[in-house]
Amino acid sequence: xxxxxxxxxxxxxxxxxxxxxxxxxxxxxxxxxxxxxxxxxxxxxxxxxxxxxxxxxxxxxxxxxxxxxxxxxxxxxxxxxxxxxxxxxxxxxxxxxxxxxxxxxxxxxxxxxxxxxxxxxxxxxxxxxxxxxxxxxxxxxxxxxxxxxxxxxxxxxxxxxxxxxxxxxxxxxxxxxxxxxxxxxxxxxxxxxxxxxxxxxxxxxxxxxxxxxxxxxxxxxxxxxxxxxxxxxxxxxxxxxxxxxxxxxxxxxxxxxxxxxxxxxxxxxxxxxxxxxxxxxxxxxxxxxxxxxxxxx
Numbered sequence: 226x227x228x229x230x231x232x233x234x235x236x237x238x239x240x241x242x243x244x245x246x247x248x249x250x251x252x253x254x255x256x257x258x259x260x261x262x263x264x265x266x267x268x269x270x271x272x273x274x275x276x277x278x279x280x281x282x283x284x285x286x287x288x289x290x291x292x293x294x295x296x297x298x299x300x301x302x303x304x305x306x307x308x309x310x311x312x313x314x315x316x317x318x319x320x321x322x323x324x325x326x327x328x329x330x331x332x333x334x335x336x337x338x339x340x341x342x343x344x345x346x347x348x349x350x351x352x353x354x355x356x357x358x359x360x361x362x363x364x365x366x367x368x369x370x371x372x373x374x375x376x377x378x379x380x381x382x383x384x385x386x387x388x389x390x391x392x393x394x395x396x397x398x399x400x401x402x403x404x405x406x407x408x409x410x411x412x413x414x415x416x417x418x419x420x421x422x423x424x425x426x427x428x429x430x431x432x433x434x435x436x437x438x439x440x441x442x443x444x445x446x447x448x449x450x451x452x453x454x455x456x457x458x459x460x461x462x463x464x465x466x467x468x469x470x471x472x473x474x475x476x477x478x479x480x481x482x483x484x485x486x487x488x489x490x491x492x493x494x495x496x497x498x499x500x501x502x503x504x505x506x507x508x509x510x511x512x513x514x515x516x517x518x519x520x521x522x
Contacts, residue, residue, distance in 0.1 A: 238265070238328040238329060239268050239328050240268065240348075241270070241271070241329075242260070242270040242271070243272075243322075244256070244271070244272045244334065245273045245315045245334070246273065246275065246335045247281070248277045248281055251336075252337075256337060259341075259343070261292075263341055264341055264345045266294075266344075267294070268327065269294050270296070271297075271319075272295065272296070273315060275301070275314045276300065285297045298321055312402055312403065312406045316400070319399075328390070329348070329390060331386075333386050336432045337386060337432065339386075343427060346424075350422075350424060357390065357419070358394075358397075358421060359382055359414050359421040359422075360388055361382035361386045361387055361427070361429075362428060363383075363424065363425040363429065364385060364431035365428050366434045367432075382423045383407070383431075384407035385429075390419075393414055396413075396414075396417050397417065403451075403495055404450050404451035404454055408451065408455050409454075409455055409497060412455070415520050416501070441473070441474050442478070445474075445479070446482065446485035449487075449489075450486070450488065451485075452465070452486050452489075453494060453496065454494065455497060455503075455506060456496065456502065456503030457506065457510065458514075460514060461511070462482075462483070466482045467479060
């Protein structure tokens with residue numbers, strides 16, 4: 226049982242973390258250090274090692290030997306094929322715990338670091354707003370020797386650092402296994418009346434920019450594929466790609482995003498089988514295109 230808060234308020238919470246890793250020896254030590262020094266630590270941390278071939282396994286072996294509340298799962302033992310971002314293997318970790326025993330579930334990547342009071346401050350936000358279902362800090366990346374925010378709408382929480390209130394997680398039916406899962410979860414949460422939010426004052430250093438692990442062009446293509454999976458309105462995706470053209474890699478990034486989106490149609494990629502969600506997404510996106518108030522505000 227963890228208690229946080231001062232004299233006026235007290236929050237009692239239990240949370241579990243799951244982290245997918247593959248060849249993360251460069252960043253894993255920093256992530257582990259961030260978790261170990263938290264003023265509010267998880268009750269349990271499950272790390273899914275997806276057949277790493279570097280020193281990741283050695284690092285995990287040491288930390289699990291030193292801390293009984295940290296455990297490692299081998300994804301290969303469960304014949305699961307990893308997809309970009311780890312969404313294909315994170316369920317191996319989720320299956321190791323009974324989420325009903327916890328108040329919150331945190332799904333974090335291994336290439337981030339954050340301040341010692343990150344979770345304490347995040348849980349204070351949850352405590353202030355009982356309808357806050359999914360929340361996170363905001364990713365910052367190093368650019369020209371300074372930290373720069375990875376811009377995104379405030380309703381969006383990056384897949385690298387999501388924390389779910391368990392009733393919300395249960396109501397949205399858990400996590401999808403395809404690219405775009407980290408948009409589907411918050412769309413479903415909003416559809417069910419939950420709020421989702423990222424807090425820029427909670428800075429998280431992302432040591433690899435989002436969708437850069439496989440290269441900038443492939444990362445942008447994956448964003449297009451994710452948009453197809455979620456059912457994005459084609460005009461909204463076109464507008465998004467045109468906006469991306471003005472950012473590195475100039476022109477090619479936007480074209481790669483459109484290519485990924487079109488490949489979904491041409492190659493009949495998997496698409497979420499939730500017509501109500503697709504209608505909701507497209508209505509929100511069309512309203513944004515015509516200047517109306519939306520969750521993208």
